[in-house]
Amino acid sequence: MTATKIFSARKIITMNPNQPVVSHVAVRDGRILGAGSLADLEGWGDYELDTRFADKVLMPGMIEGHAHTMEGTLWRNVYVGWFDRTDPDGKTWSGAKTLEDILARLSEAEAKLGDPNEPLSGWSLDPIYMDNQRVSRQDLDSVSATRPIGVLHASGHILNVNSKALELAGLLKPGVNHPGIPLGADGLPTGELYGPDAMTPVGVHVGYDRAMTDCDERGLLDYAKLCVRAGVTTSTDLAARLTEESVSMMLDVTARTGFPLRVVPLRVFFGLTAQECVSYVLELKEKSTDLLRLGRIKAVADGSIQGFSARMRWPGYYNGAPNGLWYTPPEHLSELYSLALAAGVQVHTHTNGDQATQMALDVFENAVRDTPSPDHRYTIQHCQLADAAQFAKMGKLGMCVNLFANHHYYWGDEHYRLTVGPERAERMNATRTALAANVPMAIHSDAPVTPLGPLFTAWAAVNRITASGRTQGEGEKISVDQALYAITMGAAYTLHLDGELGSIEVGKRADFAVVEDDPTAVDAMALKDVPVWGTVQGGRIFPTSEL
């Protein structure tokens, strides 16, 4: 028999309604032997008592239900975002608050580059917090006129580049006629590039090529460090291409001693038929290990709200922008759902606009009527603008939702003022309505779009504060308990992993978040500030101080 270790803690929040709070948890073989009082657990036989968490609070390891491991890769570039943000090594980069700050930070990084042709890449720029001050190619030329420079916006939908980058792409010329490439008074591109069509030809010259959503080895290792810092023990990688090469890299990395994260990558439904996609993930599923769970599909119905590419129902965008784009037409989604339901493969579907949500629900209702699958747990991801009727429909159809709670903090003011207007901005990411309609719910960061951090995400759902400090959607606030459930059991449920993860309960994986304060006792406004000491993953201990 292998050794049993019993951890004591100041408090253990279990998410098990039969014993919501306990004092001890016993671990054997990486799994939870039991939770309860020390007396309850002593009956399992010999044990070693570990009191290192005597002044800490344990909760189930947090589960990020919608993020992208590319956040780990992006940290090799220069962070120029408005908000303070912590990198994989624990350094907190203060927010860059002015154009001068941004240029100074880029210049500092530029000075450290050896090869004069190596591109300089920045990320997470967001001019909306700086009175929409535009960054021109001339601004970036002041950092370097000879080295290509590109700075990606936080939304991922805009890229700013310098003159050298435009020149390398052959675009530093008059007469460029493209809706995504504004021209300056001199008739030349200003250096702002809107949308993937305009970004792609220049992106390759500034370190943002088309494969950038695929994480590499170092990126995955760095992403896992970010997870430990956030108390996350399981994370999705929600839109991976999962080439043979990247799957073998992920199998290798996740099998290494000391790798602290369970990764759940979803194969994105692009570039292959529904039949090929389903067959491929069924093949991949056979390769799954405890720390790499393969076999799910992500579909993308539409674009993004702030990029005006989300599909909206009437009356459309508040500023009158034309309706967005279908990324996957209804016919293809229908075929995918039918084949995947028949094969027992789960599909998560990105919808941002309410028309995209409606389309997915309509198509799914038909598919599931033809191919009943009582425990499908098909999940709508983002689902930001769904109304009560749509949540009611999702509840009846047995669907789950993963709402983008961070969004109304980071872009809520923009949605209120510009994209969808006050009324719909108030109901965006309607967590309370979803729960009232009995829709199993998770909430997410979509890292790197917003920073990984489920406690922050929970805070955002509880308080619904925007970046400017307004409360947006009082009626959609949820309780701290509901939010903590969403980032543990809620997310586990959307992945069919609720039998293994999400609570501290006999038989489950020994995955804990170790925090310095009791998130259920602190002021709700302080939830995001509860310090994370580290994690326990499969019984292995990962303090942030030793990453």
Next chain:
Amino acid sequence: MNPANPPASSDTAPTASPLPITVIGGYLGAGKTTLVNHLLRNAQGRRLAVLVNEFGSIAIDEDLIEAEEDGLISIAGGCICCSFGNDLIGAIEDLRAVKPAPDHIIVETSGVALPGAVVASLALMDHIRPDGIVVLVDGETVIKQSRDDYIGDTITRQLLDAEIVVINKRDLISDSTAATLTSALTDLAPSAVQIEASFGTVPLNAVLGAVAVPAQGSVASGGHSDGLFESIAFTPDHPHDVPALAEQLATGPLGVVRAKGYIAGKDGDIWLLQTVGKRWQAERLDHHPTTQLVCIGPKGQLATDEIRSLVQPTL
């Protein structure tokens, strides 16, 4: 990429001229793939490079395929075909390494793509020249589709971009339905000329322009596989106000779907004249190719006499 090997060309344009790209759009089921197969089967010696976006295996008729390697399908007659997934620009860059270089690129977009946006992006590339937006519609279903809550605006935005609308599956609709459809499409696709087809049998020259020039003065329907199209060719010696001529050919009710030629201008230079649908282009050249002009249009609609007197007023 090898700059020492500029794209060859089967027409008389100088070899340094950019590679023409025709974009074929239209919603799922409109018949884009059938049209592409038809073009490959009737390429008339031109080396076509077909880039398809539709999901999955490329649906090229098996009997056309000579070889398949690294995702590149070789077709009888020197044509090639590959899938570009989400990376059209990259796929076109890759084509530059293909030898012998293709004469013409055809891009078959996804069913939800807006072909005008695709062309705007392609136009950012230096060594290619957008050569027409062809949008296919399913004659049986397009009106219903254009009113659909989900896809209606995708259909209408595709049609707004069109320079040539191919009303496909004509065999499945009655003459009166076709008349109603033609009138509706005149509103939905105001910059396009309409041509009818069944099973995607549209002549290569109507889709691609850049026509190989036949013998002078001939009116030919040969080479137009279904006999629905005809063309008229000239060696015009009369100097023209070339932009004005181009505009008349494109927008006058002359039944011209495409025209291309080298025309002497009143300024003494030779101009390249091209029309696609109702759009036209006239460009002064710095060299002097032999003057020639070819116009193509639906048989019976191509106003050959009017075109002749326009182009050769002294004859």
